[in-house]
Amino acid sequence: MAENCPRIWRATGRRLAAHAALSVGRQITHGEENLNLSAISVFKPLRRIAPWLLACAAGMACLAQAQTPAPAGEVPVSSIVSPAPAAPGTEVAPVMQAPGIDTLATIRKRGRLRVGVITVEPMVMRDANGAFSGLSIDVMRRMAQEMDVGIDFILTNSLVMIQDLRDGRFDLLATGLWMTTERAMVINFTDPTVNEGVYLVANRALAGKWRQLSDYDQPKVRIAVYSNTAQEKLARRIFPRATIVRVDGNEVSVVAKGDAHAALVPTLAPEALLQRAPTRLFLPRELPVSYTPTAFGVRKGDPDFLNFLNTWLSLRRGEGWLEERARHWVADKNAGKAP
Numbered sequence: 218m219a220e221n222c223p224r225i226w227r228a229t230g231r232r233l234a235a236h237a238a239l240s241v242g243r244q245i246t247h248g249e250e251n252l253n254l255s256a257i258s259v260f261k262p263l264r265r266i267a268p269w270l271l272a273c274a275a276g277m278a279c280l281a282q283a284q285t286p287a288p289a290g291e292v293p294v295s296s297i298v299s300p301a302p303a304a305p306g307t308e309v310a311p312v313m314q315a316p317g318i319d320t321l322a323t324i325r326k327r328g329r330l331r332v333g334v335i336t337v338e339p340m341v342m343r344d345a346n347g348a349f350s351g352l353s354i355d356v357m358r359r360m361a362q363e364m365d366v367g368i369d370f371i372l373t374n375s376l377v378m379i380q381d382l383r384d385g386r387f388d389l390l391a392t393g394l395w396m397t398t399e400r401a402m403v404i405n406f407t408d409p410t411v412n413e414g415v416y417l418v419a420n421r422a423l424a425g426k427w428r429q430l431s432d433y434d435q436p437k438v439r440i441a442v443y444s445n446t447a448q449e450k451l452a453r454r455i456f457p458r459a460t461i462v463r464v465d466g467n468e469v470s471v472v473a474k475g476d477a478h479a480a481l482v483p484t485l486a487p488e489a490l491l492q493r494a495p496t497r498l499f500l501p502r503e504l505p506v507s508y509t510p511t512a513f514g515v516r517k518g519d520p521d522f523l524n525f526l527n528t529w530l531s532l533r534r535g536e537g538w539l540e541e542r543a544r545h546w547v548a549d550k551n552a553g554k555a556p
Contacts, residue, residue, distance in 0.1 A: 320388055320515070320522040329367040332357050333387035335374060339485060339546035340393035340511075352485075352546040353391045356410065356539070360529060375466065379404060382514055389526070390514035395483065397447055406512040407526045411543050414505030415448055416487040419479035420472050421499050428501050433479055434458050441468040441477035447509050448481040455506065473497050483509045486547045 324330050334341045340353040349370050361368035371387045382390045382404060393413075396406050419427065427433060433440065434456045442449040444463035452461050464471055468480040473494040479501070484490055487505075491498045515523055533539045 318385075318519075320519050321525055324364065324366060324388060327366075329369055330357070330361045330364065331369045331371055331387040333373050333378060333381060333390040333392070334370050335372070335378060335392045337392060338489075341370075352411070352542055353393055355542050355546075356533075357391050359533070359538075363529070379514070383516055385516070388515075388522075393511040394514050395446055396510045396512050397445070399445060400514070403517070404514045405517050405523050406514055407523065408530050409510035409512050410530065410539065411485065412508045412510050413483040413485055414487065415451060415481055415483045415507040415509055416490070416505050417479055417501050418469055418472055418482050418487070418490055418498055419501050420475055420477070421497055423475060423478045424501070425499070430455060430502075430506070432501075436460070438479070439477040441471040441480040443468055448483065451507050452481050469493060469498070481506065483511075485543065 334349070334353065336343050339351050341349060341351045342354075343349055354370070357368060357370075369387075373381045373386070373390075378390055378392075379400065381387065390404075393410070394400070394406070396409065400406070417430070417433070419425075419433075424433070424438075436458050438456070438459040439462050440452050440456050440459050441462045441464055442452045444465055449461065449463060452459075462471065462477050468477075469482060469490055470493070471477045472480045475497075482490060487500055491500065513526060515526065530539070
Protein backbone atom coordinates (compact mmCIF):
# COMPACT_ATOMS: atom_id res chain seq x y z
CA MET A 218 0.00 0.00 0.00
CA ALA A 219 2.79 2.45 0.94
CA GLU A 220 4.52 1.88 -2.42
CA ASN A 221 1.38 2.91 -4.37
CA CYS A 222 0.77 6.20 -2.51
CA PRO A 223 3.60 8.22 -4.22
CA ARG A 224 2.25 7.24 -7.65
CA ILE A 225 -1.20 8.47 -6.64
CA TRP A 226 0.23 11.82 -5.48
CA ARG A 227 2.14 12.34 -8.75
CA ALA A 228 -0.85 11.47 -10.92
CA THR A 229 -3.12 13.82 -8.98
CA GLY A 230 -0.60 16.68 -9.27
CA ARG A 231 -0.26 16.19 -13.03
CA ARG A 232 -4.03 16.30 -13.48
CA LEU A 233 -4.33 19.53 -11.47
CA ALA A 234 -1.47 21.20 -13.37
CA ALA A 235 -2.86 20.15 -16.75
CA HIS A 236 -6.30 21.48 -15.89
CA ALA A 237 -4.91 24.86 -14.84
CA ALA A 238 -2.68 25.18 -17.95
CA LEU A 239 -5.55 24.31 -20.26
CA SER A 240 -7.74 26.96 -18.68
CA VAL A 241 -5.13 29.70 -19.11
CA GLY A 242 -4.17 28.60 -22.65
CA ARG A 243 -7.74 28.74 -23.92
CA GLN A 244 -8.20 32.26 -22.71
CA ILE A 245 -4.94 33.47 -24.34
CA THR A 246 -5.86 31.80 -27.65
CA HIS A 247 -9.17 33.64 -27.89
CA GLY A 248 -7.46 36.96 -27.11
CA GLU A 249 -9.65 37.70 -24.17
CA GLU A 250 -7.21 39.81 -22.23
CA ASN A 251 -9.44 40.56 -19.30
CA LEU A 252 -10.44 36.94 -18.92
CA ASN A 253 -6.78 35.94 -19.26
CA LEU A 254 -5.81 38.13 -16.32
CA SER A 255 -8.72 36.75 -14.40
CA ALA A 256 -7.61 33.18 -15.07
CA ILE A 257 -4.06 33.93 -13.92
CA SER A 258 -5.41 35.42 -10.73
CA VAL A 259 -7.38 32.19 -10.17
CA PHE A 260 -4.34 29.98 -10.91
CA LYS A 261 -2.19 31.62 -8.21
CA PRO A 262 -4.54 30.66 -5.31
CA LEU A 263 -4.78 27.22 -6.88
CA ARG A 264 -1.00 26.86 -6.54
CA ARG A 265 -1.28 27.69 -2.84
CA ILE A 266 -3.87 25.03 -2.10
CA ALA A 267 -2.39 22.39 -4.40
CA PRO A 268 -0.39 20.66 -1.58
CA TRP A 269 -3.56 20.32 0.51
CA LEU A 270 -5.44 18.91 -2.45
CA LEU A 271 -2.62 16.45 -3.10
CA ALA A 272 -2.62 15.27 0.55
CA CYS A 273 -6.39 14.80 0.59
CA ALA A 274 -6.32 12.88 -2.67
CA ALA A 275 -3.48 10.64 -1.52
CA GLY A 276 -5.16 9.94 1.82
CA MET A 277 -8.43 8.95 0.18
CA ALA A 278 -6.63 6.72 -2.30
CA CYS A 279 -4.58 4.95 0.40
CA LEU A 280 -7.69 4.45 2.54
CA ALA A 281 -9.51 2.89 -0.37
CA GLN A 282 -6.57 0.58 -1.05
CA ALA A 283 -6.37 -0.45 2.64
CA GLN A 284 -10.01 -1.51 2.50
CA THR A 285 -9.37 -3.68 -0.55
CA PRO A 286 -8.97 -7.41 0.31
CA ALA A 287 -5.39 -8.67 0.18
CA PRO A 288 -4.43 -10.76 -2.84
CA ALA A 289 -4.29 -14.50 -2.39
CA GLY A 290 -1.16 -15.63 -0.56
CA GLU A 291 -0.60 -12.33 1.28
CA VAL A 292 -1.32 -11.72 4.97
CA PRO A 293 -3.34 -8.56 5.75
CA VAL A 294 -1.64 -6.11 8.08
CA SER A 295 -4.61 -6.21 10.41
CA SER A 296 -4.06 -9.93 10.98
CA ILE A 297 -0.51 -9.25 12.15
CA VAL A 298 -1.22 -6.25 14.35
CA SER A 299 -4.40 -7.61 15.95
CA PRO A 300 -4.12 -11.39 16.42
CA ALA A 301 -7.14 -13.38 17.50
CA PRO A 302 -7.65 -13.41 21.30
CA ALA A 303 -6.60 -16.52 23.22
CA ALA A 304 -9.25 -19.12 23.86
CA PRO A 305 -10.91 -18.85 27.30
CA GLY A 306 -9.11 -20.79 30.02
CA THR A 307 -5.68 -20.86 28.33
CA GLU A 308 -4.13 -17.92 30.16
CA VAL A 309 -2.58 -18.44 33.60
CA ALA A 310 -2.11 -15.71 36.16
CA PRO A 311 1.58 -15.12 37.04
CA VAL A 312 2.87 -16.94 40.10
CA MET A 313 5.15 -14.12 41.21
CA GLN A 314 3.59 -11.82 43.77
CA ALA A 315 3.95 -8.07 43.39
CA PRO A 316 6.69 -6.78 45.70
CA GLY A 317 5.02 -5.62 48.88
CA ILE A 318 8.01 -4.55 50.96
CA ASP A 319 11.76 -4.19 50.71
CA THR A 320 12.69 -7.08 53.02
CA LEU A 321 16.29 -6.05 53.56
CA ALA A 322 15.37 -2.44 54.38
CA THR A 323 12.57 -3.65 56.65
CA ILE A 324 14.94 -5.90 58.61
CA ARG A 325 17.39 -3.07 59.14
CA LYS A 326 14.67 -0.67 60.22
CA ARG A 327 13.09 -3.27 62.51
CA GLY A 328 16.47 -4.18 63.94
CA ARG A 329 15.72 -7.90 63.95
CA LEU A 330 15.90 -10.79 61.48
CA ARG A 331 12.91 -13.14 61.68
CA VAL A 332 13.74 -16.73 60.67
CA GLY A 333 11.24 -19.56 60.20
CA VAL A 334 12.54 -22.95 61.38
CA ILE A 335 11.46 -26.56 61.87
CA THR A 336 13.21 -28.85 64.34
CA VAL A 337 14.96 -31.27 61.98
CA GLU A 338 18.39 -32.62 62.81
CA PRO A 339 21.11 -31.52 62.28
CA MET A 340 19.79 -28.30 60.73
CA VAL A 341 17.67 -27.14 63.65
CA MET A 342 17.59 -28.71 67.11
CA ARG A 343 16.13 -27.55 70.41
CA ASP A 344 17.11 -28.64 73.92
CA ALA A 345 14.93 -29.04 77.01
CA ASN A 346 15.35 -25.37 77.84
CA GLY A 347 14.13 -24.27 74.42
CA ALA A 348 17.57 -23.16 73.16
CA PHE A 349 18.19 -23.63 69.44
CA SER A 350 21.28 -25.20 67.86
CA GLY A 351 22.24 -26.73 64.54
CA LEU A 352 23.75 -25.89 61.16
CA SER A 353 20.99 -23.52 60.05
CA ILE A 354 21.04 -21.83 63.47
CA ASP A 355 24.80 -21.19 63.23
CA VAL A 356 24.42 -19.74 59.73
CA MET A 357 21.54 -17.44 60.67
CA ARG A 358 23.21 -16.18 63.84
CA ARG A 359 26.36 -15.20 61.98
CA MET A 360 24.34 -13.51 59.24
CA ALA A 361 22.37 -11.47 61.79
CA GLN A 362 25.60 -10.50 63.54
CA GLU A 363 27.15 -9.22 60.32
CA MET A 364 23.92 -7.34 59.51
CA ASP A 365 24.13 -5.77 62.99
CA VAL A 366 20.58 -6.85 63.90
CA GLY A 367 19.01 -9.16 66.45
CA ILE A 368 17.45 -12.49 65.49
CA ASP A 369 14.17 -14.28 66.24
CA PHE A 370 13.62 -17.96 65.46
CA ILE A 371 9.95 -18.66 64.72
CA LEU A 372 8.77 -22.26 64.83
CA THR A 373 6.55 -23.57 62.04
CA ASN A 374 5.83 -27.02 60.60
CA SER A 375 6.10 -28.77 57.26
CA LEU A 376 2.39 -28.46 56.48
CA VAL A 377 2.20 -24.66 56.72
CA MET A 378 5.81 -23.46 56.44
CA ILE A 379 5.51 -22.32 52.80
CA GLN A 380 2.27 -20.46 53.45
CA ASP A 381 3.69 -18.90 56.63
CA LEU A 382 6.61 -17.58 54.57
CA ARG A 383 4.34 -16.16 51.87
CA ASP A 384 2.08 -14.58 54.49
CA GLY A 385 5.05 -12.68 55.95
CA ARG A 386 5.22 -14.44 59.30
CA PHE A 387 9.02 -14.43 58.94
CA ASP A 388 11.62 -13.02 56.53
CA LEU A 389 13.03 -16.32 55.30
CA LEU A 390 12.76 -20.06 55.88
CA ALA A 391 16.08 -21.52 57.00
CA THR A 392 15.74 -25.15 57.96
CA GLY A 393 17.69 -27.07 55.34
CA LEU A 394 14.78 -26.86 52.92
CA TRP A 395 14.80 -29.34 50.05
CA MET A 396 14.73 -27.66 46.67
CA THR A 397 11.89 -28.97 44.49
CA THR A 398 10.19 -27.82 41.31
CA GLU A 399 6.83 -27.57 43.04
CA ARG A 400 8.19 -25.35 45.79
CA ALA A 401 10.14 -23.20 43.33
CA MET A 402 6.86 -22.29 41.63
CA VAL A 403 5.62 -20.46 44.74
CA ILE A 404 8.80 -19.33 46.55
CA ASN A 405 12.39 -18.51 45.60
CA PHE A 406 15.38 -20.53 46.76
CA THR A 407 18.82 -19.20 47.55
CA ASP A 408 21.90 -20.95 46.25
CA PRO A 409 22.28 -24.35 47.96
CA THR A 410 23.70 -24.29 51.46
CA VAL A 411 24.63 -28.00 51.44
CA ASN A 412 24.05 -31.04 49.24
CA GLU A 413 22.61 -33.98 51.12
CA GLY A 414 23.12 -37.53 49.95
CA VAL A 415 19.98 -39.57 49.34
CA TYR A 416 20.61 -42.93 51.02
CA LEU A 417 18.77 -46.22 50.89
CA VAL A 418 17.91 -47.33 54.46
CA ALA A 419 16.52 -50.89 54.73
CA ASN A 420 14.93 -53.22 57.24
CA ARG A 421 17.29 -56.04 58.36
CA ALA A 422 14.57 -58.66 58.78
CA LEU A 423 12.94 -57.97 55.42
CA ALA A 424 15.97 -57.16 53.23
CA GLY A 425 19.06 -58.19 55.18
CA LYS A 426 20.70 -59.93 52.21
CA TRP A 427 19.84 -57.36 49.55
CA ARG A 428 22.80 -55.19 48.58
CA GLN A 429 22.02 -54.17 45.00
CA LEU A 430 19.47 -51.60 43.81
CA SER A 431 18.00 -54.24 41.51
CA ASP A 432 17.09 -56.32 44.58
CA TYR A 433 14.64 -53.59 45.59
CA ASP A 434 13.11 -53.14 42.15
CA GLN A 435 10.56 -55.93 42.61
CA PRO A 436 6.74 -55.86 42.75
CA LYS A 437 6.73 -57.30 46.27
CA VAL A 438 9.03 -54.58 47.62
CA ARG A 439 7.68 -51.46 49.37
CA ILE A 440 9.79 -48.28 49.27
CA ALA A 441 8.87 -45.46 51.66
CA VAL A 442 9.42 -41.85 50.57
CA TYR A 443 8.46 -38.41 51.77
CA SER A 444 5.50 -37.44 49.56
CA ASN A 445 5.84 -34.74 46.88
CA THR A 446 9.63 -34.56 47.09
CA ALA A 447 12.55 -35.26 44.80
CA GLN A 448 12.96 -38.59 46.59
CA GLU A 449 9.54 -39.74 45.42
CA LYS A 450 10.42 -38.96 41.80
CA LEU A 451 13.78 -40.69 42.24
CA ALA A 452 12.15 -43.80 43.73
CA ARG A 453 9.70 -44.07 40.84
CA ARG A 454 12.57 -43.78 38.37
CA ILE A 455 15.01 -46.33 39.84
CA PHE A 456 12.39 -48.68 41.34
CA PRO A 457 9.65 -48.68 38.66
CA ARG A 458 8.38 -52.15 39.62
CA ALA A 459 8.33 -51.60 43.38
CA THR A 460 5.40 -50.23 45.38
CA ILE A 461 6.05 -46.65 46.46
CA VAL A 462 4.71 -45.83 49.91
CA ARG A 463 4.13 -42.08 50.29
CA VAL A 464 4.37 -40.73 53.85
CA ASP A 465 4.45 -37.25 55.38
CA GLY A 466 7.69 -37.67 57.29
CA ASN A 467 9.16 -40.39 59.53
CA GLU A 468 9.84 -42.71 56.62
CA VAL A 469 12.68 -44.25 58.62
CA SER A 470 10.20 -45.20 61.36
CA VAL A 471 8.01 -46.85 58.73
CA VAL A 472 10.96 -49.04 57.72
CA ALA A 473 11.93 -49.76 61.32
CA LYS A 474 8.40 -50.99 62.05
CA GLY A 475 8.50 -53.32 59.05
CA ASP A 476 5.79 -51.49 57.08
CA ALA A 477 8.26 -50.98 54.21
CA HIS A 478 11.35 -52.83 53.04
CA ALA A 479 13.41 -49.65 52.59
CA ALA A 480 13.27 -45.87 52.33
CA LEU A 481 15.09 -43.18 50.38
CA VAL A 482 16.27 -40.58 52.90
CA PRO A 483 18.34 -37.40 52.34
CA THR A 484 20.83 -36.87 55.14
CA LEU A 485 24.21 -35.40 55.97
CA ALA A 486 25.07 -38.34 58.25
CA PRO A 487 23.56 -41.67 57.14
CA GLU A 488 25.15 -43.60 60.01
CA ALA A 489 23.24 -41.46 62.48
CA LEU A 490 19.95 -42.66 61.00
CA LEU A 491 20.74 -46.19 62.10
CA GLN A 492 20.95 -45.08 65.73
CA ARG A 493 17.17 -44.80 65.82
CA ALA A 494 16.92 -48.59 65.56
CA PRO A 495 20.40 -50.14 65.14
CA THR A 496 19.20 -53.74 65.36
CA ARG A 497 16.48 -53.25 62.74
CA LEU A 498 18.03 -50.86 60.19
CA PHE A 499 21.05 -51.06 57.88
CA LEU A 500 22.54 -49.34 54.83
CA PRO A 501 22.64 -51.65 51.77
CA ARG A 502 25.03 -49.20 50.07
CA GLU A 503 27.70 -46.96 51.58
CA LEU A 504 27.39 -44.42 48.80
CA PRO A 505 24.27 -42.31 48.25
CA VAL A 506 21.87 -43.17 45.46
CA SER A 507 21.65 -39.49 44.54
CA TYR A 508 22.06 -36.00 45.97
CA THR A 509 19.53 -33.31 46.77
CA PRO A 510 20.41 -29.65 47.45
CA THR A 511 19.03 -27.77 50.43
CA ALA A 512 18.66 -24.00 50.61
CA PHE A 513 16.90 -21.08 52.27
CA GLY A 514 13.46 -20.07 51.04
CA VAL A 515 12.26 -16.48 50.49
CA ARG A 516 9.16 -14.82 49.10
CA LYS A 517 8.95 -14.05 45.41
CA GLY A 518 9.06 -10.45 44.22
CA ASP A 519 12.13 -9.22 46.16
CA PRO A 520 15.27 -9.87 44.05
CA ASP A 521 17.39 -7.50 46.16
CA PHE A 522 16.98 -9.63 49.29
CA LEU A 523 17.63 -12.83 47.33
CA ASN A 524 20.78 -11.29 45.84
CA PHE A 525 21.99 -10.26 49.31
CA LEU A 526 21.52 -13.79 50.69
CA ASN A 527 23.32 -15.39 47.74
CA THR A 528 26.19 -12.92 48.04
CA TRP A 529 26.55 -13.62 51.74
CA LEU A 530 26.47 -17.40 51.22
CA SER A 531 29.06 -17.11 48.46
CA LEU A 532 31.41 -15.22 50.78
CA ARG A 533 31.03 -17.76 53.59
CA ARG A 534 31.47 -20.66 51.20
CA GLY A 535 34.58 -19.07 49.71
CA GLU A 536 36.26 -18.83 53.11
CA GLY A 537 35.42 -22.46 53.91
CA TRP A 538 33.21 -21.62 56.87
CA LEU A 539 30.03 -23.29 55.55
CA GLU A 540 31.87 -26.55 54.90
CA GLU A 541 33.46 -26.45 58.35
CA ARG A 542 30.08 -25.96 60.04
CA ALA A 543 28.56 -28.79 58.00
CA ARG A 544 31.36 -31.18 59.04
CA HIS A 545 30.85 -30.18 62.66
CA TRP A 546 27.15 -31.03 62.65
CA VAL A 547 27.57 -34.19 60.57
CA ALA A 548 29.75 -35.50 63.39
CA ASP A 549 27.01 -34.78 65.92
CA LYS A 550 25.35 -37.97 67.15
CA ASN A 551 21.87 -36.54 66.52
CA ALA A 552 22.45 -35.81 62.80
CA GLY A 553 19.38 -36.60 60.72
CA LYS A 554 17.41 -35.32 57.77
CA ALA A 555 15.83 -32.15 56.36
CA PRO A 556 12.13 -31.58 55.73
